[in-house]
Amino acid sequence: EDQVTQSPEALRLQEGESSSLNCSYTVSGLRGLFWYRQDPGKGPEFLFTLYSAGEEKEKERLKATLTKKESFLHITAPKPEDSATYLCAVRENTGFQKLVFGTGTRLLVSP
Amino acid sequence: NAGVTQTPKFQVLKTGQSMTLQCAQDMNHNSMYWYRQDPGMGLRLIYYSASEGTTDKGEVPNGYNVSRLNKREFSLRLESAAPSQTSVYFCASSEGKYTEAFFGQGTRLTVV
Numbered sequence: 001e002d003q004v005t006q007s008p009e010a011l012r013l014q015e016g017e018s019s020s021l022n023c024s025y026t027v028s029g030l031r032g033l034f035w036y037r038q039d040p041g042k043g044p045e046f047l048f049t050l051y052s053a054g055e056e057k058e059k060e061r062l063k064a065t066l067t068k069k070e071s072f073l074h075i076t077a078p079k080p081e082d083s084a085t086y087l088c089a090v091r092e093n094t095g096f097q098k099l100v101f102g103t104g105t106r107l108l109v110s111p
Numbered sequence: 112n113a114g115v116t117q118t119p120k121f122q123v124l125k126t127g128q129s130m131t132l133q134c135a136q137d138m139n140h141n142s143m144y145w146y147r148q149d150p151g152m153g154l155r156l157i158y159y160s161a162s163e164g165t166t167d168k169g170e171v172p173n174g175y176n177v178s179r180l181n182k183r184e185f186s187l188r189l190e191s192a193a194p195s196q197t198s199v200y201f202c203a204s205s206e207g208k209y210t211e212a213f214f215g216q217g218t219r220l221t222v223v
Contacts, residue, residue: 034211043115043201043214044154087154091209098169099144099212103153 006088006102013109016077021086021105024070029093033071035064036087038104044087078109113137115215117202123221124192132187132218134202142205143185144169144212145177147198154201160185161208192222 007022025033032051036044048057050066057064061082063074073086085104092098118133136143145157156169158177166177174196176188185204189196199219203212 031209032211036214041217043203043216046211046213049211089154098156098159100156101154103151 004102006105010106015111018076021073023088025090031091031093034089038085080109083109117215121219128192129190135184136204140204140206144203145187146201149198194222197222
């Protein structure tokens with residue numbers, strides 16, 4: 001069964017302190033890995049799609065990378081407004097290729 | 112551009128009551144989904160519709176039914192609500208089966 005594991009569960013950073021979030025996955029053929037941001041009381045907001053190992057995407061202070069077994073979301077010089085839960089999801093390579101989500105990393109950036 | 116719109120945003124039901132959660136998307140997407148989100152469990156797929164006219168069970172379909180009314184609308188029905196269905200429900204849509212999904216703002220449902 002396809003699984004997605006995110007670590008750490010929670011991360012507290014000082015403003016400007018760079019770090020990385022991890023998403024490891026086991027699928028029988030990756031059809032896409034997706035990163036989302038979720039603020040309290042809101043729906044997940046799409047950030048990035050990665051399709052193949054070695055691929056990288058960037059948006060402001062965020063950079064997502066992909067290997068054959070895991071993805072990293074690097075946060076450079078974070079600001080308090082980057083505080084949110086970050087979710088990782090993969091498309092299964094069976095049937096309809098449904099999205100399977102990890103449980104997320106709660107990020108808190110303090111001023 | 113509204114994206115994915117869900118109604119209602121909040122609902123309290125008594126055990127045994129029924130209700131329908133509504134979802135509409137204006138992005139001309141083919142695929143639509145219903146997820147529930149519970150603390151520590153992540154997002155779990157209830158039902159999905161790969162295209163207009165088709166629906167299929169996801170990971171946790173028991174106690175729910177769905178209707179893909181047309182290309183825009185996908186509703187989720189609870190026939191006899193149970194406390195275990197207390198959760199936050201999200202509707203999502205995607206252009207196709209390999210692309211990213213876009214989510215609505217959620218419905219917070221409490222069953223007492």
